Amino acid sequence: MSINISTLLESRTACEKADAVDPLRNQREDFYLPQGLIYLDGNSLGPMPKKAFEHLEKAISNEWAEDLISSWNNAGWWKLPQTLGELIAPVVGAASGQIIVSDSTSLNLYKTVYAALALSEGRNVLVSESDSFPTNLYILEGITSAQQNIQRRLVGIDGDSLEELLDDNVAVVTFSHVNYRTGELLPIEELVKKTHEAGALFILDTCHSAGVLPVELDKWGVDFAVGCTYKYLNGGPGSPAYLYVAKRHQQVALNPLSGWWGHASPFAFEKDFQAAEGILRFQTGTQPILSLRGLQAGIEIAQTVDLQMVRKKSQRLTQLFIELVERRCGNYEVALQSPTDPEKRGSQVSFHCLNGFSIIQALIARKIIADFRAPGIMRFGFAPLYVSYTDVWDAAEALTDVLKTEEWREERFQQKHEVT
């Protein structure tokens, strides 16, 4: 099957035809999607897999209510971080024994940066991008504030490229696979290579890539990775994040947040800390079991699909949207923020517009869900498992109409919320 963008651009009917032969068309049935909604915000919070509902019902009614503490053993609660990590592994190109699901992305980044620093004795510089998702910058800032000898250098502020910032003092480089604002996809394998050549370690943030495009942690030689599970892995609101430590570092890498779940014998209740073997030492405290239970179904879906096929469809969806919007909305000062080359783009398209906030509110009122990120960025996420070509067509039509009619000027679309 080959779908041509220029054909899709012709008519809604052409999009419908493409949907009818889309090899991923049946995946939509795996999710609960509210009636009449076009959901272009899977890059923020994925919809609920139907099976997640079943798993959660069972966790609440059987495991908690009926079986109580026996579920720590019998329902495998205690091992969930590991079990779910093993399920994610093939989705991000990791061999067994290198991933756990635990805590948040911010906390996992803190753990990995400290661990990487400890592996890089004599080096004291952390390199990242000035355009990282801010929590990454804040976590690094927290570390440099606490330890005066550690410094932070940012691409975009302290230099224009990674190469410029690399020297013998750099301990750790941390980059996002896909930029949260622009959707830009970085050539990770190449960046890892440069980092290693400079003698530093590489931490990858896959929040905006895991589950929606091929990630090859092992093959690329990434040292540590973190990633979100509630976006393209559809794990539920705030579901715990994953953490990857390459096998070669596991014998020596230590978790600074050394809690009882990371102990070699947690139920021996020993007084001294003895790190567990392997990836398990990166656990800290007791995990939120219900939120972990909500996550399994989403990962299982990601496991069964061909991510190369997902990637191809994603590239077509984003390309179609960009071309439709640029053709129709060219007069409305809507400026593309995402790369034009589909190879350099994740599964999201961003447009800048001064009135972006109100425009997004007007779209939401029309049941087309996208989001806004200050300053002025309208983000549209295209998750190929449940977004169709026809959805893209309809979203572009609606955006055009909102701009033409100036509907966004309505009072009700001006009100700011706490979470935008």
Next chain:
Amino acid sequence: MSINISTLLESRTACEKADAVDPLRNQREDFYLPQGLIYLDGNSLGPMPKKAFEHLEKAISNEWAEDLISSWNNAGWWKLPQTLGELIAPVVGAASGQIIVSDSTSLNLYKTVYAALALSEGRNVLVSESDSFPTNLYILEGITSAQQNIQRRLVGIDGDSLEELLDDNVAVVTFSHVNYRTGELLPIEELVKKTHEAGALFILDTCHSAGVLPVELDKWGVDFAVGCTYKYLNGGPGSPAYLYVAKRHQQVALNPLSGWWGHASPFAFEKDFQAAEGILRFQTGTQPILSLRGLQAGIEIAQTVDLQMVRKKSQRLTQLFIELVERRCGNYEVALQSPTDPEKRGSQVSFHCLNGFSIIQALIARKIIADFRAPGIMRFGFAPLYVSYTDVWDAAEALTDVLKTEEWREERFQQKHEVT
């Protein structure tokens, strides 16, 4: 109403009569308790409040599945750590604006120890108890390993009492309100006073007291506190922990785990970290919403009951159990590990027995749920909201019978689980 232990000791009928007039007897209806089970493990995992089921169903079906990202605002997801913190506040004697629910106890302890250290310039010693729940020791050990100038001193190893260990170098003292192994209740107000007189700060761990006995964080002058929500607050498996920072420290205390949820303007996506005002700066990353949702009902129950009344019943339940067991099982090398004075005891009774593990397994087979903690400790938790005097009678009878018949010797009770 006055219930006399010596009357209760006479017969099961006497216990039934006491239950019939127990002012807390109707609270049991708030919980789902499996048929025929006597649940003496609320000190490990509380049973499910019936309303928690409703809240969770709504969170899954309406908030996540139907309303998707709009729930961050409309369902108050973003503010849940704060909302739930405000609900816990009166249960632990805290005025408004000092508590959030977020992350795990281990992580919250890490945050508060670092924050307290930073408030204690020139002091470099952390004091705790050698008999702390091990994760507390491990977290402190992680801090002393990362910062060579910080030292740890433990009551029970480096000295026999807090007084012996206090000097001008002590920055922080951290104690548990109730010991997880023995159930010993410490005189916190007195310990805080001694700590403050020595110029140090006090962090209280209320994992085994919050929700089951009066806690007075403000009145006692505690500086920081942490606590579990899945034990006597009945929040569900691994529900996030709470963290308290006394108002007087909030302007200067900083969270070392500085993530975007602790930023003054998280949705401005600024490059530099600016700590939020007040307690909110102790947040880090995105929280597990479903697990937070499961927690509200349990806190609401704790809010509505009179904790003085709960405490009185708890003291009677534990006293009755101790006296019944000591009278009947005196010949079986079962040794009380908990204080004999009810004023010095939390809501749990522990007995040491060489064959404790197998005895607990035999009790579980009889649907009397208690737990075992290495080495040799049988723990029985008495949550007065759903445990009756008759339950205590029946549990003591069953324990006696298991010992008399040597039922615990059966092969099926020898097998060790991962979580014991």
